[in-house]
Amino acid sequence: MGSETEIAMTRAAAHESLFSERASHIKQSAVRDVFELSLDPTLVSLAGGNPYLQSLPLEKLGAMASELIATQGMTALQYGSGQGTEELRLQICEVMAEEGITGVDPNNIVVTTGSQAAQDVACKVFCNPGDTVLCEDPTYVGALNTFEAYQVRAEPVATDEHGLIPSALRQRIDELRSEGARIKFLYTIPNFNNPSGITLAAERRAEIAEICIAENILILEDNPYGMLRYSGEPIKPLRAYHPDHVIYMGSFSKILAPGLRIGWAVVPPHLFRRFYLAAEAVTLCPATFNQMLISKYLSEHDWRGQIQTYRELYAGRCEAMLQALDEYMPDGVGYTRPEGGFFIWVTLPEGIDTYPLLSKGIEAGVVFIPGAAFSPHDAPSHRLRLAFSAVPEDKIREGIKRLAPVLAEAIAENGVR
Amino acid sequence: MGSETEIAMTRAAAHESLFSERASHIKQSAVRDVFELSLDPTLVSLAGGNPYLQSLPLEKLGAMASELIATQGMTALQYGSGQGTEELRLQICEVMAEEGITGVDPNNIVVTTGSQAAQDVACKVFCNPGDTVLCEDPTYVGALNTFEAYQVRAEPVATDEHGLIPSALRQRIDELRSEGARIKFLYTIPNFNNPSGITLAAERRAEIAEICIAENILILEDNPYGMLRYSGEPIKPLRAYHPDHVIYMGSFSKILAPGLRIGWAVVPPHLFRRFYLAAEAVTLCPATFNQMLISKYLSEHDWRGQIQTYRELYAGRCEAMLQALDEYMPDGVGYTRPEGGFFIWVTLPEGIDTYPLLSKGIEAGVVFIPGAAFSPHDAPSHRLRLAFSAVPEDKIREGIKRLAPVLAEAIAENGVR
Numbered sequence: 108m109g110s111e112t113e114i115a116m117t118r119a120a121a122h123e124s125l126f127s128e129r130a131s132h133i134k135q136s137a138v139r140d141v142f143e144l145s146l147d148p149t150l151v152s153l154a155g156g157n158p159y160l161q162s163l164p165l166e167k168l169g170a171m172a173s174e175l176i177a178t179q180g181m182t183a184l185q186y187g188s189g190q191g192t193e194e195l196r197l198q199i200c201e202v203m204a205e206e207g208i209t210g211v212d213p214n215n216i217v218v219t220t221g222s223q224a225a226q227d228v229a230c231k232v233f234c235n236p237g238d239t240v241l242c243e244d245p246t247y248v249g250a251l252n253t254f255e256a257y258q259v260r261a262e263p264v265a266t267d268e269h270g271l272i273p274s275a276l277r278q279r280i281d282e283l284r285s286e287g288a289r290i291k292f293l294y295t296i297p298n299f300n301n302p303s304g305i306t307l308a309a310e311r312r313a314e315i316a317e318i319c320i321a322e323n324i325l326i327l328e329d330n331p332y333g334m335l336r337y338s339g340e341p342i343k344p345l346r347a348y349h350p351d352h353v354i355y356m357g358s359f360s361k362i363l364a365p366g367l368r369i370g371w372a373v374v375p376p377h378l379f380r381r382f383y384l385a386a387e388a389v390t391l392c393p394a395t396f397n398q399m400l401i402s403k404y405l406s407e408h409d410w411r412g413q414i415q416t417y418r419e420l421y422a423g424r425c426e427a428m429l430q431a432l433d434e435y436m437p438d439g440v441g442y443t444r445p446e447g448g449f450f451i452w453v454t455l456p457e458g459i460d461t462y463p464l465l466s467k468g469i470e471a472g473v474v475f476i477p478g479a480a481f482s483p484h485d486a487p488s489h490r491l492r493l494a495f496s497a498v499p500e501d502k503i504r505e506g507i508k509r510l511a512p513v514l515a516e517a518i519a520e521n522g523v524r
Numbered sequence: 525m526g527s528e529t530e531i532a533m534t535r536a537a538a539h540e541s542l543f544s545e546r547a548s549h550i551k552q553s554a555v556r557d558v559f560e561l562s563l564d565p566t567l568v569s570l571a572g573g574n575p576y577l578q579s580l581p582l583e584k585l586g587a588m589a590s591e592l593i594a595t596q597g598m599t600a601l602q603y604g605s606g607q608g609t610e611e612l613r614l615q616i617c618e619v620m621a622e623e624g625i626t627g628v629d630p631n632n633i634v635v636t637t638g639s640q641a642a643q644d645v646a647c648k649v650f651c652n653p654g655d656t657v658l659c660e661d662p663t664y665v666g667a668l669n670t671f672e673a674y675q676v677r678a679e680p681v682a683t684d685e686h687g688l689i690p691s692a693l694r695q696r697i698d699e700l701r702s703e704g705a706r707i708k709f710l711y712t713i714p715n716f717n718n719p720s721g722i723t724l725a726a727e728r729r730a731e732i733a734e735i736c737i738a739e740n741i742l743i744l745e746d747n748p749y750g751m752l753r754y755s756g757e758p759i760k761p762l763r764a765y766h767p768d769h770v771i772y773m774g775s776f777s778k779i780l781a782p783g784l785r786i787g788w789a790v791v792p793p794h795l796f797r798r799f800y801l802a803a804e805a806v807t808l809c810p811a812t813f814n815q816m817l818i819s820k821y822l823s824e825h826d827w828r829g830q831i832q833t834y835r836e837l838y839a840g841r842c843e844a845m846l847q848a849l850d851e852y853m854p855d856g857v858g859y860t861r862p863e864g865g866f867f868i869w870v871t872l873p874e875g876i877d878t879y880p881l882l883s884k885g886i887e888a889g890v891v892f893i894p895g896a897a898f899s900p901h902d903a904p905s906h907r908l909r910l911a912f913s914a915v916p917e918d919k920i921r922e923g924i925k926r927l928a929p930v931l932a933e934a935i936a937e938n939g940v941r
Contacts, residue, residue, distance in 0.1 A: 115768070115794075118768055118769075118794070119794035121740045122740070122742065122792075122794060122795060124740070125650055125708050125709070125740070125742060126649060126650060126798060127648065127649060127650050127651050127652045127655070128652050129648065129649075129652075130648075130649045130650070130798045130802065131798075133649075133798060133801045133802045133805055134801065135801055155603075157602060157603055158602075160597065160598050160601050160602060161598065163597065163601065165593055165594050165597040166594050168593050168597065168601075169589065169590035169591065169592070169593035169594040169597070170590055172586070172589035172590055172592075172593055173586035173587055173589055173590035174586065175586070175589075176582055176585050176586035176589055177582050177583050177586040180577065180580065180582040180585065180586070181577050181578065182783075183783055184577050184580065184585075184781035184782070184783040184784065185574060185575075185577060185781070185782060185783050186572075186574055186777075186782045186783065187783065220637050220641075220785070220806075220807045220811075221807055221808060223805075223806065223807055223808050224637075224806055224807050227805070227806045227807075231544065231546065231547070231550075231673070232543060232544060232546075232547045232550070233542055233543060233544050233547070234544050235544045235545055235546075238544070249805075249808065252805045253805055253806075256648070256802060256805050291542050292542075323538045323539070323541070323542070325539065325542060351532070351535055352535075360603075364601035364602070364813075365601070365602060365603045365808075365812075366599075366600055366601040366602050366603065366604065366811060366812035366813045367601065367811055367813055368637070368807060368808075368809070368810070368811040375539075377532075377535070377536035377539060378539060381543060381547045381548075381550060384550045384551065384552055385547070385550045385673065388550055388640075388644070388666075388669045388670055388673050389637075389640065389641055389644045389670075389806070390637045390638055390640055390641050390644075390785060391638060391640050391666065391782075391785075392785070393785070394637075394783060394784055394785040394811055394814060395782075395783035396781075396783045396784055396814070397811060397813070397814065
């Protein structure tokens, strides 16, 4: 047995040398770390940003799927175009028009396996190892993982309650340029940012686009939550004003169903071909059946009404969380008041690291994501993300109630130190 | 207008500098080049390797999809595990057992968006730019595109009617090593190779594995057609004997439906974690609904019987193509006689480039893929690929009849030169 183990160890060591340099940069998402925990029914999980699907017309969707396979199965189950079906790309134009993005040529759309895959393609097509991308601080953990996988340096730019701060962006670009950084794009989630819930103010959008255009930095605009605004005035995406400088990413994951894994990218014509070919090279084509099912849903169901249902639902949950926070949170805890989306961003006094609080939270019966996950430097963070999208209102309240003493204790200890 | 055009050109030039080095290596597949043509009903397309789906139990599949959404929609339409559902991974073990791969731990399987995505992940995890991979000459064009996208040097190794030639492999490894090449893996399609239709002989499999193990070169075994053997003796995949050295890729595209985009990789335990994380980073998870639909199909339908139906169908089409080739092909044309799969590989006399023959074929009403597509060097090839999988027998016969004079003319001209 000893020698078998030895052989296995030698083999593993020999194979270790075969990994690519980038392989060591690919790490587990903190959100995934607590994925298993989220399934424990005794815990209230405010960790995962799953959409709430109970309000979907399941019987109807099922009937659509059935009809689709029975009557158009030969097409739906076959390989399709690497760009996605023309019908869906036309409908995606209608979906985007709801947010003020008009005049898009469906030829400039690539349908992808969720918008995560579009992000991967953007890195593949634009980033050499060592290149720099700018992002909001905090930003989406999945994007950070993609950047790491491509050995891209992600540089966070400061945000406040109105989103990315233009002067901070300008300064960071100057600093990075003087260090010789090759900056490829700014990655931004302007609406109801994940994890902060913050929305980038309209006047800042214009200013940020102006800076990026002047500096020849592309904008990668990620807008999965944009349609889920439940209060305040709608603000048009950056893509609406800057079609030649923005690669726009949309998704059906939050307005329909993530389990279908269908998203899209709108790519300026002069950048399109390489983006499209790279997308095609990874999966040949997005799942034909899933695209056709979404097309059928969009053409036969009141999808705008469904989004309205979602809006009301998430508005209620957000409000329930805010009320519970107002009621239970100890002094010294601040939090965002989002106008849409899935998340609230909680700030504790400086000096408190929320990572070790996670296990204490779990002991108390509540799960959250520590703030460090949402910044590229893995530095200790005194913030944390709460998701209200997938949890009923009474559970939200219970979760916040369980969280409060954990945070109060941390604050008390921090004060003593 | 002139100045607007100028601005657009300046912008495009400025953005051009933002592309990654690898972006220029991503090119259109030759198979995709003729994809549009394949849709012209006046042409007989022997180009695309689409599976024939008419024999699927569509009504039943439709009912399964409907029931799935109606009764398990909350799970089916939601995000799932990045590794794929446990149920499907257990069933994949059963599928692989049909080909003699037994004792697989479902924990070592990653479900992917088609096996193309598994290939992409393998390159991502193992290949730095400039690294070398070995492949059969000829090999799958989609794999070549993936290698190019990762700036990997693909080195073709000679094959004959029994597949990859071990002595040629050994020699090529020595040559490459003496040049300082970093060889990461051998990519092989041992059963009914795409495009050649050739099957790697059993004794060669053992010898090739031995060479690779001794040289610390992994084996990336791509086996989408293995279940579609319609004559001759089954030969076990390399994975069946060498679980620690083979990354095995399987797919539901050819035994069920490509439009669902579900494939898988079996990865040795000591290589698993990085492979899995890289797969997850690209798409978060494979489409949950598609996985559950396949699980339902595998558990409620006679899938082995369905594969038997496919086998008989493709056997008939292969036979029809061989008979037509025997009847119509001029002297000097050779072709493989596959025991399974979708393709026949045609060899013309040396000195003939099949690429310019494509347009002549189209004029004559038949489409094929020129051989150059299946080799990394894009050198002129005197071979071409014919696919019989998607075409009814009478059309196959008609296609070959149309092709014959095109080839005869080329041979006559070649003799004159």
